[in-house]
Amino acid sequence: MKRITILLFLCFMGITMTSAQQNTFKGTWLYEQEEKNGTIQLDLYQKSIENGFDMDGALCYGTFAFSDGSYYSIEEVEVKGNNASLQKVLDTEMGEFKMQMTYNPDNKSIELNTNGANSLPDKLLLRKSDIQNLETSAESPTINEFDNEASSPISWTGIVGAVILIMAMAGYSLFIINKKNEFDQVYTTEYFSTVRRSNGKNPQSTPAENAQATGLLEKLRQELTIFQNHPSGASYLILLKKRQYKKCADYLRQAIEVAPTNPEAVHNLQQYAHILTNSQRRLFDGSYSVMIAAGIATLLVGYLMSDLLIAILFAGAIAVYYLASFAPQYLILNKIANSSHVSTGFLGTLAKIVGNAKVITYIFDTQDPIDTITGDNKYRYDDYSQVQASVFIVIWAYLVAGIGIMYIACWRFFRNFIMH
DSSP states (O other): OHHHHHHHHHHHHHHHHHHHTOOTTEEEEEEEETTEEEEEEEETTSOOEEOTTOTTOOEESEEEEETTSOEEEEEEEEEETTEEEEEEEEETTOOEEEEEEEEETTTTEEEEEOTTGGGOOSEEEEEEOSSOOOSOOTTOHHHHHHHHHHOOSSOHHHHHHHHHHHHHHHHHHHHHHHOOOTTOSOOOHHHHHHHHHHTTOOSSOOHHHHHHHHHHHHHHHHHSEEEEOTTTOOEEEEOOSHHHHHHHHHHHHHHHHHOOOOHHHHHHHHHHHHHHHHHTOEEEOSOHHHHHHHHHHHHHHHHHHTOHHHHHHHHHHHHHHHHHTEEEHHHHHHHHHTTTTOOOHHHHHHHHHHHHOOOEEEEEEOSSOSOTTTOOOEEEEEEOHHHHHHHHHHHHHHHHHHHTHHHHHHHHHIIIIIIO
């Protein structure tokens, strides 16, 4: 399951990068050859270009407008990587043609094979315009309305990939959080006596078996870390690392397999089983304030972009962040033990920024009294610039965290459920 989740994570990152780069045949292109030139508007991924010769303002995949007055609209396309097949291109006389486009990433140009349509050159070399005006302008309210309702800044491939990743991470997180630990069991003398009978052994363990179990438990104890609680002065045996758990779990399994019935050995075994079980319990160590910031970012993005799908993906990312923030107890103890009792992490850093901000007071002496009643000639000025700057930094940090909640959730999932 972990391998599948890792593959899904990598696929999501790849899909995100691919979606971000999916603008090869999108933009304004120019054709210049001797006295003839042309302007080409392209968006071969969705119909968003206005057909200037359509009385109803229909949209198409692109238009060609040449200086000789000829005009073409692209109605049907098929894009494969850096190649595009224009399967249906219409001119103003309703002539229908097929053309091909090839994008050259080296010089960022497009070679258009016209197949000799309307006596056009067989091949036209198009270069990207420095000024891109494909985005809908204020002069085209019809296109604005259409784009807002029918298009999304993320491709459907990216959306499907994100949904699959969200479901996989959320499902796996819930499975691990609710999974019962193998040592979450009450071990008693009667329990081991019953196990020994079922295995055809004597109900009471021999002195040699008791010594073997005691030796294994002693090895287990030596692997544990002594944690000092400075406020109370008490000390505890705990686990701080994953490899510690693996070693201790191996010793405990061997001791359980021996099935000792000696009361002291059973008591020690139960204590160590309790320590190992607690070390795997999942506790929330995330930030509710980050989730609130992500919720606000979701509302803002959904409102500004008028895209319900994006808002749904953000909401799913917040859910994943919450579930992925349930870290094993030993990982949280590890951070506490190595933090020297100083607040760290995202909230700790922000707290330090705000805590270190100060209001600086300046007092100036003047020659003439400022207060005519008291005769005070001191002028007081409070500088709040540090406080204002810290508040701005905190707000900006939460905004960035809210917008990037999906990537934060992926990192927390990888750290808490894959690495640990």
